[in-house]
Amino acid sequence: MYMIGDAAKASGLPTKTVRYYADVGLVKPDARSQSGYRLYGHAELKKLIFVRRARAFGFSVDECRELLDLYEDRERPSREVKKLALQRIGEIEMKMEELQLLHHELSHLAEACRGDDRPDCPILSSFADDEELPGLRP
Amino acid sequence: MYMIGDAAKASGLPTKTVRYYADVGLVKPDARSQSGYRLYGHAELKKLIFVRRARAFGFSVDECRELLDLYEDRERPSREVKKLALQRIGEIEMKMEELQLLHHELSHLAEACRGDDRPDCPILSSFADDEELPGLRP
């Protein structure tokens, strides 16, 4: 069993956040020690890691709750589970594309900079251009 | 020139958020109409899109401000600009890996569901396993 500090380190979350998740019932400790310390097992630790990732990509705490339910709710028909999971996967794939674009833009900028001390790092060209913005009222 | 509603639609941000960004000086409108309406040009629109992406991946508003400065601050030596850009690119590449992992986990779950009505969608096996968690106090 991990105490909260160890669970935090192992999951990559701040201790405060782990405690917060326990308070709001997102990831509850398996038990409390005699002195009241929160104790986490491996499964709960996995959940914390999962939640950290999902939160980092814009899923709300409530959405994370739903995602965790996917793992646990044996009552729910698997058709519904699958539908929810596929929805989220779709969102994640969109996020991946957006992340690619962001990466591309910043790489472009970094390449355009020569990296010496002269202050002539050019403004990314696409910034000044008008191309491919959605036309309004055609 | 776009009015705020059009700028919002074109950038994919809520109107309220565009107004908020104007208030905090992150992306200011180029001008105001006679009646006080905010007016945005193409370059500002590009910035809004850029900020939407950066925010979606966990960069704070202040970090976005810094990223936008990369495009604009001609005073700053390009070495420093490049360093900052490369740092951010490194972070983005880490985010990409995490996003891959999240995608993988959810895909795994979705595949494990047969997708019919029977409530036997299995719990992701890795969830119960102990494998590859960091050992503490060795």
Added chain:
DNA sequence: TGCAATCCTTCCAGCTACAGGAAGGTTAAT
């Protein structure tokens, strides 16, 4: 020309998801 619908404005209150810090109990090592 009048009127309704749909924009826009400012301002203020409330929300989510934490983060900081105080006051105090617990544990492990010296």
Added chain:
DNA sequence: ATTAACCTTCCTGTAGCTGGAAGGATTGCA
């Protein structure tokens, strides 16, 4: 036995929006 490094609860503060009220502007249509 005491000191450091944990842990606890509780309470306040912050970032980044979000919703709504009150009112002005613009547009399309009868």
